[in-house]
Amino acid sequence: MIFTGNTPDLYSAPHGFAYHHALSATYGRVFKIHMFAGEEQIYLSDTRALTHVLVRDTHVFDETPAMMSEFYYCFGPGLIAVRGDTHKKYVSPPGRRAVRQRKMIQPLFGAAHIRALTPTFFGIAYQLSDVIRARVSAACASDTGKPSKHASRQPSAVIDLWKWASRAALEGVGIGTLGYSFDALNDGTEDNAFMVAVRELPYTVYPLRKFMPICIWCMRNLPVWLQHVLARLTPLPRVQKVRRIVETMQRNSEALYAAKKAALRAGNVEAAAQVVKANMAAAANEKESLPDEEVLGQMNTFVAAGHDTMSSALARLLHSLAHDLPRQRRLRQEITQARTETFGELDFRTVTTLPFLDAVYRETRRLYAPAPFQHRTATEAISIPLSAPIELSNGELISELPIAKGQTVLVAIEAVNRDPAIWGPDANTWMPERWLAELPPSVHTAEVPGTFSHTLSFLGGNRSCIGMKYAEVELKTVLIALVENFEFAPAPGQEELKWRLSLVQNPALPGREHLEKPELPLLVTIVKDAEAQRVA
Numbered sequence: 001m002i003f004t005g006n007t008p009d010l011y012s013a014p015h016g017f018a019y020h021h022a023l024s025a026t027y028g029r030v031f032k033i034h035m036f037a038g039e040e041q042i043y044l045s046d047t048r049a050l051t052h053v054l055v056r057d058t059h060v061f062d063e064t065p066a067m068m069s070e071f072y073y074c075f076g077p078g079l080i081a082v083r084g085d086t087h088k089k090y091v092s093p094p095g096r097r098a099v100r101q102r103k104m105i106q107p108l109f110g111a112a113h114i115r116a117l118t119p120t121f122f123g124i125a126y127q128l129s130d131v132i133r134a135r136v137s138a139a140c141a142s143d144t145g146k147p148s149k150h151a152s153r154q155p156s157a158v159i160d161l162w163k164w165a166s167r168a169a170l171e172g173v174g175i176g177t178l179g180y181s182f183d184a185l186n187d188g189t190e191d192n193a194f195m196v197a198v199r200e201l202p203y204t205v206y207p208l209r210k211f212m213p214i215c216i217w218c219m220r221n222l223p224v225w226l227q228h229v230l231a232r233l234t235p236l237p238r239v240q241k242v243r244r245i246v247e248t249m250q251r252n253s254e255a256l257y258a259a260k261k262a263a264l265r266a267g268n269v270e271a272a273a274q275v276v277k278a279n280m281a282a283a284a285n286e287k288e289s290l291p292d293e294e295v296l297g298q299m300n301t302f303v304a305a306g307h308d309t310m311s312s313a314l315a316r317l318l319h320s321l322a323h324d325l326p327r328q329r330r331l332r333q334e335i336t337q338a339r340t341e342t343f344g345e346l347d348f349r350t351v352t353t354l355p356f357l358d359a360v361y362r363e364t365r366r367l368y369a370p371a372p373f374q375h376r377t378a379t380e381a382i383s384i385p386l387s388a389p390i391e392l393s394n395g396e397l398i399s400e401l402p403i404a405k406g407q408t409v410l411v412a413i414e415a416v417n418r419d420p421a422i423w424g425p426d427a428n429t430w431m432p433e434r435w436l437a438e439l440p441p442s443v444h445t446a447e448v449p450g451t452f453s454h455t456l457s458f459l460g461g462n463r464s465c466i467g468m469k470y471a472e473v474e475l476k477t478v479l480i481a482l483v484e485n486f487e488f489a490p491a492p493g494q495e496e497l498k499w500r501l502s503l504v505q506n507p508a509l510p511g512r513e514h515l516e517k518p519e520l521p522l523l524v525t526i527v528k529d530a531e532a533q534r535v536a
């Protein structure tokens with residue numbers, strides 16, 4: 001305990017959430033936590049101070065070396081794993097021009113591109129609904145010899161929706177960013193190695209965070225070839241599994257990249273991945289372009305960042321609605337009415353303007369941020385202002401928080417999103433209606449430095465989530481298709497699910513938290529038959 005500090009509790013998958021909630025409730029918005037080998041970090045949910053960490057003083061607060069090393073090892077030099085000038089600007093080798101990664105990638109996640117992708121998202125959403133329908137029908141048929149449909153009882157079955165949330169997320173990010181279908185929504189498709197690797201990465205790598213200080217030392221002090229030799233020789237099975245996953249992802253991205261470049265050279269623009277297309281066009285025009293390893297880094301990053309967060313987010317939306325049938329019915333009614341009013345043609349405008357759908361989406365993102373915290377490390381000593389003075393253990397009152405050079409701040413995303421002083425006494429309750437009324441003045445005065453609806457779910461500042469709008473439109477589209485076609489309810493005998501802390505949160509059945517694979521069993525009932533769906 002003296003050596004590990006609070007680290008085991010802070011990162012504990014099964015108990016981590018309860019521990020974080022208890023810490024905030026007990027110690028407030030600013031306090032110290034004790035990490036591995038005596039390191040002290042600052043646990044921060046004071047919004048004024050966080051504005052400095054995430055927005056105003058980003059020249060001081062950088063991504064934590066531990067996280068950068070982890071991302072770099074897993075994905076290569078993609079947007080999430082590069083810092084400072086490289087994040088904005090590639091420091092070019094002689095003869096090459098400099099290119100800003102974020103600037104170059106931004107259009108791929110801009111409103112115009114997302115609008116153009118909306119029919120693709122609908123295609124994925126209806127494929128998902130078809131596969132769930134087929135599963136329910138098959139389960140009913142195997143129970144009774146034929147699908148159990150009669151006047152009073154629609155076909156229903158318990159389905160593990162984690163598997164399908166994960167597959168839909170993969171298909172979305174594959175088609176949307178790489179122009180590549182994993183064929184993940186074809187019921188007969190077995191998981192291929194790439195799919196398994198992407199899916200298993202977050203919960204395989206997460207428990208290794210306790211060894212991060214050792215990894216960082218190696219990455220800072222050893223040549224890359226020696227790091228790879230050491231990774232191969234490390235006897236921990238988990239390290240070997242991560243290594244295999246990373247190699248699989250890299251191999252598949254390389255093959256895909258080669259195929260996309262070849263397609264583009266052969267004049268098949270449609271078949272090219274957006275990022276490859278944009279980069280090759282830039283290079284052809286002698287404009288700023290990324291070297292191959294950075295394009296590969298983006299491909300790995302998009303797949304991982306898009307898959308993990310999106311499957312967690314969709315799972316939370318379905319789970320919340322399953323536990324609240326009246327609100328689920330209200331949402332279904334809104335969607336059905338929109339379908340009638342638009343003569344069946346739901347589009348980008350419908351997706352982004354349905355008020356209750358929007359309220360459900362915002363509330364779920366507020367209460368259940370897939371990534372409940374992040375880290376930033378000060379590259380020099382600095383003092384940042386606090387919203388309200390705090391009392392130190394020696395009785396001294398301070399209104400500026402001193403942060404030492406090298407000290408890490410834990411950005412407590414979830415604590416801000418659930419702060420009762422901001423959101424009111426019902427801050428911990430899932431209540432979509434709060435978004436349909438005027439938000440309390442405290443939400444505005446808090447000045448949360450986040451890019452999404454006064455929350456930190458997509459963080460804020462120069463490293464906020466680039467996929468925010470992409471996520472919103474895809475998730476809402478999928479929700480429209482699913483809620484219109486099915487009713488979701490807790491699975492009998494499996495009503496309680498436990499949400500585990502990981503790189504992004506994921507569900508498990510009580511007593512099965514030790515199993516790495518997440519599970520989301522829900523009772524799915526078909527409420528709109530296939531014929532009606534086709535007519536719509």
Ligand code: HEM
Nearest residue numbers: 079080305306309313370457458459463464465466467471
């Ligand atoms: C509900 C879904 C999502 C949530 C909650 C989410 C959340 C976040 C958060 C909190 C960060 C900051 C991480 C950090 O500071 O280390 C981030 C960064 C990032 N996200 Fe997302 N994300 C989501 C979906 C997506 C999607 C769909 C994509 C791409 C297809 C994506 C791509 C990225 C990338 C590339 C970054 C790094 C940005 C940078 O460093 O400049 N995210 N995301």
